[in-house]
Amino acid sequence: MSNAAVTIPVGGPSLPQERRLVTAIPGPRSQELLERKSTAVAAGVGHTAPIAAVAAGGGVVVDADGNSLIDLGSGIAVTTVGNAHPKVVEAVQHAVAQFTHTCFMVSPYESYVAVAEALNRLTPGSFAKKSALFNSGAEAVENAVKIARKHTGRQAVVAFDHAYHGRTNLTMALTAKAMPYKSGFGPFAAEVYRAPMSYPYRDGLTGPEAAERAIAMIEKQIGADNVAAVLIEPIQGEGGFIVPADGFLNALVDWCRANGVVFIADEVQTGFARTGAMFACEGFGIEPDLITTAKGIAGGLPLSAVTGRAEIMDASHSGGLGGTYGGNPIACAAALAAIDVFENEGLAARAAHIGEILLGRLHEMQAADPRVGDVRGRGAMVAAEFVDPTTGEPDAALASAIAKECIAQGVIVLTCGTYGNVIRFLPPLSIDDALLSEGLDQVAAALAAR
Incomplete structure (x- = not known):
């Protein structure tokens, strides 16, 4: 992937903590990397977000096109202390x-x-x-x-x-x-x-x-x-x-x-x-x-x-x-x-606080929309299960559509569940409250639009 005229930001907590969309996702530089991936990497190695990550820190991941995405996945619960913690x-x-x-x-x-x-x-x-x-x-x-x-x-x-x-x-x-x-x-x-x-x-x-x-x-x-x-x-x-x-x-x-x-x-x-x-x-x-x-x-x-x-x-x-x-x-x-x-640095208490925000917002969505069948979790490990409101059967298509729309709008979320109908929230504990709330706003908007 060409680096011409590209400034690669330094990762870590000094990154601007903002959701920023410079291009559609994926942007042209990310598309270039994904094309290389399809040629060079085994097809069995999939990916969730169609971006080329170049930096991360706090609560964001920045891609090669300059987009800054809110990170509600932490690389599947790995960067709990925050990416590139000093x-x-x-x-x-x-x-x-x-x-x-x-x-x-x-x-x-x-x-x-x-x-x-x-x-x-x-x-x-x-x-x-x-x-x-x-x-x-x-x-x-x-x-x-x-x-x-x-x-x-x-x-x-x-x-x-x-x-x-x-x-x-x-x-x-x-x-x-x-x-x-x-x-x-x-x-x-x-x-x-x-x-x-x-x-x-x-x-x-x-x-x-x-x-x-x-x-x-x-x-x-x-x-x-x-x-x-x-x-x-x-x-x-x-x-x-x-x-x-x-x-x-x-x-x-x-x-x-x-x-x-x-x-x-x-x-x-x-x-x-x-x-x-x-x-x-x-x-x-x-x-x-x-x-x-x-x-x-x-x-x-x-x-x-x-x-x-x-x-x-x-x-x-x-x-x-x-x-x-x-x-x-x-x-x-x-x-x-x-x-x-x-x-x-008080991260267990921070996780509990994040959990209060997550559960509060998701319970609000559940009260307003019967397709949110269950909200559960502890600390900064919380999920919403999506169902057919009439039968209670799992609705994997809805969970997938919400997750894809969130990523398109600059918020990384992950699906999971035996039935594929659960969206899980695993933000880094370094995320600030405002960024977390903005990410949940996008989840609510994606749900309301479907």
């Missing part, structure tokens, strides 16, 4: 000048250990913990399953309806949604079973009732003595931001404790202040045996982790856990800076 940038610049790689399994370094220490301290659970670092959320989930199987000597793993856990072979098996994640990619890993999720909007069950239903299925179809782990997102992400009814997760944890089953909380999307607490488990009053983290952990650099009870984490033989790039020193430096921001 502390993260400084830490990365220092680390990359020291060394870029040694492989922790060959020559250990302090930043990996420091990240593990921070995770052991911050994650829920008043017990001795240890951590291992990896690259992606899927890789963390795979390793959590490995650890649970090694610890228990059992093989079966229980996941839930509407779950999303990744795109690798094992995590595709754990993921519930066929398209686009699983279709045509099998066969999948064995000894993975699916239980019904608590989905208050659609099942009408209390938490204990939904848990009783799930546990009955597990005991009858698998047998408690065969289950190594129960794996669940405390608030489901790709599945539709489903918040389980109160008591559901607690009952599952109690059952796991009674039956020697490892309870794994997948907090890849919910972790690091996103839900108004450092981890979503805290809001439900549960302490997982193992917890997987990624996305917001390192301010945009690839890093993930499994953290949990020391005796479970130590079940693996030496050399059984690891990976060439796991815990890369530059990503670890970024994570330490991001954790400093989470802890010392």
